[in-house]
Amino acid sequence: MLPKSIILGKLKGKADLRDSVLRFKESAFADTVNDILKKKFKVDVVLDNSGMFRGDKIYNNNYITDIELHNIFEFDNTVVTMKLKGRYIKKILEKSALSYGGGGWLQVAGIKYVVDLKKCSAAKIERIKVGNKPLKDNKIYSVLTNDFLARGGNGYFWFKKYGINANNTYTTFYSVTASSIANNNKTLVIEKKDKRIETIKSP
Numbered sequence: 001m002l003p004k005s006i007i008l009g010k011l012k013g014k015a016d017l018r019d020s021v022l023r024f025k026e027s028a029f030a031d032t033v034n035d036i037l038k039k040k041f042k043v044d045v046v047l048d049n050s051g052m053f054r055g056d057k058i059y060n061n062n063y064i065t066d067i068e069l070h071n072i073f074e075f076d077n078t079v080v081t082m083k084l085k086g087r088y089i090k091k092i093l094e095k096s097a098l099s100y101g102g103g104g105w106l107q108v109a110g111i112k113y114v115v116d117l118k119k120c121s122a123a124k125i126e127r128i129k130v131g132n133k134p135l136k137d138n139k140i141y142s143v144l145t146n147d148f149l150a151r152g153g154n155g156y157f158w159f160k161k162y163g164i165n166a167n168n169t170y171t172t173f174y175s176v177t178a179s180s181i182a183n184n185n186k187t188l189v190i191e192k193k194d195k196r197i198e199t200i201k202s203p
Contacts, residue, residue, distance in 0.1 A: 029058030030107030051103020
């Protein structure tokens with residue numbers, strides 16, 4: 001017998017969890033979750049692989065249940081915080097550009113950049129800004145990611161090799177999102193995309 005679902009709250013806006021969105025462009029749902037994480041853990045930058053978000057469908061039922069949210073965060077990933085120099089954040093973004101169309105494509109918060117798909121290799125990433133200021137190679141930034149990437153998942157070895165004071169909080173992405181819904185009048189408002197990730201494609 002399947003467990004009965006519990007309605008966590010209202011869903012305002014379309015939560016598009018299709019791979020065709022998450023793995024190719026900026027995702028409004030991922031923006032919403034990553035902004036919640038950035039605010040809660042008071043970090044400069046959030047970097048999460050699109051493959052962490054599951055479901056591969058559009059949720060627009062005007063509400064969201066615990067089962068649906070568990071399906072979205074199927075892997076029960078936990079929040080990991082650390083410090084990283086700007087030069088390694090840039091390398092991570094370059095790896096994301098090379099992961100276009102796959103689960104390693106990153107969804108972010110606190111950072112804006114352009115991915116030029118007309119170019120090759122590391123030249124794909126341009127105009128990187130953190131907090132509306134250009135990324136500095138030697139500056140140390142506070143970063144939040146998930147435990148999968150923190151271990152070097154999807155080839156992102158920079159987190160494990162160069163991360164300073166890495167701390168697995170053992171707080172799940174599910175619990176943070178569910179708490180945010182409860183604390184926001186039982187509502188999850190899906191943000192409008194703000195062009196934090198811009199992609200330039202061949203004509």
